[in-house]
Amino acid sequence: EVQLVQSGAEVKKPGESLKISCKDSGNDFIRHWIAWVRQMPGKGLEWMGSIYPGDSDTRYSPSFQGQVTMSADKSISTAYLQWSSLKASDTAMYYCARLDYLHASHMDVWGKGTTVTVSS
Amino acid sequence: SYVLTQPPSVSVAPGQTARVTCGGNNIGSKSVHWYQQKPGQAPVLVVYGDSDRPSGIPERFSGSNSGNTATLTINRVEPGDEADYYCQVLNSTSDHRYVFGTGTKVTVL
Numbered sequence: 001e002v003q004l005v006q007s008g009a010e011v012k013k014p015g016e017s018l019k020i021s022c023k024d025s026g027n028d029f030i031r032h033w034i035a036w037v038r039q040m041p042g043k044g045l046e047w048m049g050s051i052y053p054g055d056s057d058t059r060y061s062p063s064f065q066g067q068v069t070m071s072a073d074k075s076i077s078t079a080y081l082q083w084s085s086l087k088a089s090d091t092a093m094y095y096c097a098r099l100d101y102l103h104a105s106h107m108d109v110w111g112k113g114t115t116v117t118v119s120s
Numbered sequence: 121s122y123v124l125t126q127p128p129s130v131s132v133a134p135g136q137t138a139r140v141t142c143g144g145n146n147i148g149s150k151s152v153h154w155y156q157q158k159p160g161q162a163p164v165l166v167v168y169g170d171s172d173r174p175s176g177i178p179e180r181f182s183g184s185n186s187g188n189t190a191t192l193t194i195n196r197v198e199p200g201d202e203a204d205y206y207c208q209v210l211n212s213t214s215d216h217r218y219v220f221g222t223g224t225k226v227t228v229l
Binding site: 104 | 151155157220
């Protein structure tokens with residue numbers, strides 16, 4: 001069974017940098033797009049962007065373009081989401097999810113999420 | 121931008137049928153997917169491609185899509201079905217623009 005294992009909870013101060021990870025336990029990491037999804041406290045799901053680990057092709061939601069950077073290291077089947085300068089409004093749960101192989105239209109496997117808390 | 125509108129809440133008695141709608145402009149021309157999210161847990165895919173179920177999802181979960189409304193139907197509702205449900209579409213294939221609905225809380229009375 002494919003699993004996406006996300007890094008642990010983070011508590012940071014405004015202005016600090018952060019990089020969280022998502023490791024794919026399966027054997028075909030490079031063949032699936034990986035999406036990042038934000039869920040702010042008590043709110044719904046928001047697509048942030050997606051990356052194709054095979055060639056690091058990356059697409060960002062306009063809402064998150066320039067705010068975060070997505071990357072992937074296919075040698076260790078791991079995708080990353082990073083911030084250079086966190087804000088309090090970045091406080092949220094962040095999920096990585098694998099997009100289906102055929103059409104990349106839906107998210108068929110999800111990580112358990114990484115909680116990010118930004119507070120002074 | 122493309123907007124998917126869901127009712128904030130749906131209440132249903134055990135054993136009855138719950139219907140969760142997802143409204144969007146000409147959504148019938150798109151492929152709709154549904155996720156279940158229980159408190160403190162990650163979302164789980166329950167219906168994809170309008171009406172297909174991933175393995176392990178009970179047949180009680182079904183979906184339909186036509187015109188401006190997609191619907192997730194849960195038959196013979198059980199207490200364990202209480203959760204938030206989100207619809208989702210891929211709005212732009214070239215840009216990978218994924219859109220989620222506003223979410224519906226299904227309460228089992």
